[in-house]
Amino acid sequence: MAYDGVMAETINIRGHADDEISAYLARPLGPGPYPGVVVIHHMPGWDAATKEITRTFAVHGYTAICPNLHHREGPDASPDDAAAAARAAGGVPDDRCLGDVAGGAAYVRSLPYSNGKVGVIGYCSGGRQTYLVACNLPVDAAVDCYGGRVVASEEDLSPRQPVAPIDMTGNLGCPLLGLFGTDDQNPSPEHVARTEEELKKHGKTYEFHSYDDAGHAFFATDRQSYRVHAALDGWQKIWAWFDKYLATPA
């Protein structure tokens, strides 16, 4: 029987502007080498559900790191209070998010058991941020799980989120997997179709899958939005995607 063990812990990393922020690291206990995954948490924060997802990647053979994007709003606050403070401030600034994710990616690449490859995955607002990362940082694969506001109207933009991610599609630098629900309102099926058109126009490598009888947050096992058929198939597609693009050492 193959040895099966992981360890997970909170650590500190350097993020945007060289700030020290907290992150959750989960890794297999074998010798490696392992590919890395940066997990971007959803809008409700750096919470238990996201840490469970991070551990799931370690169980499947990835060194996974989840930076706390709300660290500055409340380094010692509960995830919900920090998320509320981030919202009150106008949300996580896109440039700060990019810096924090870059710090997480650099950290896992620096580990002696890294294979040099790093993917990124995010859920809900983290799906939008994943699209942003894939268009701005040197990552090797990306998975956008129902990220809303990739397509954004003028009134959706703000000083903290000044550019619609869809307008960055020409800069997408890695293969992108998108997982959506047809009952979702944000991103709506129309927004998903517009994003797909843009990816085609720029000749990007991507796969989009939209599940019927599923809406927003269908992966979330602790919410009524959970849809077992979409979640189980979605996880299989995530493993296949990351295996295809991250397994071969850099």
Add this chain to the structure above:
Amino acid sequence: MCTWITERAEIAGSGKGPNGWFTLTHTNVYYDHPYHATFDHTLNIDFVNEADGPGARVAVELTADSARALVQKIQAALASGDAQHQRSVVPPG
């Protein structure tokens, strides 16, 4: 909804959090994903004092119907309270 859209107002009053009563300065209101309630979207209200840190918060997550019913009841309570208080300050004739 997955948005950052938030209605914000200055308020004066007090709230009771895990560490007891504190002075409220603002309320943030948004219709978005809840943290705890088992619904896709809820009307969320945070009563806060930001100067005291992110933990100085009284939070509620209500279904849309509950929130509308609450608005009506607040209006009704204010109206009946105003009427009672006006009567109490009228000098006896």
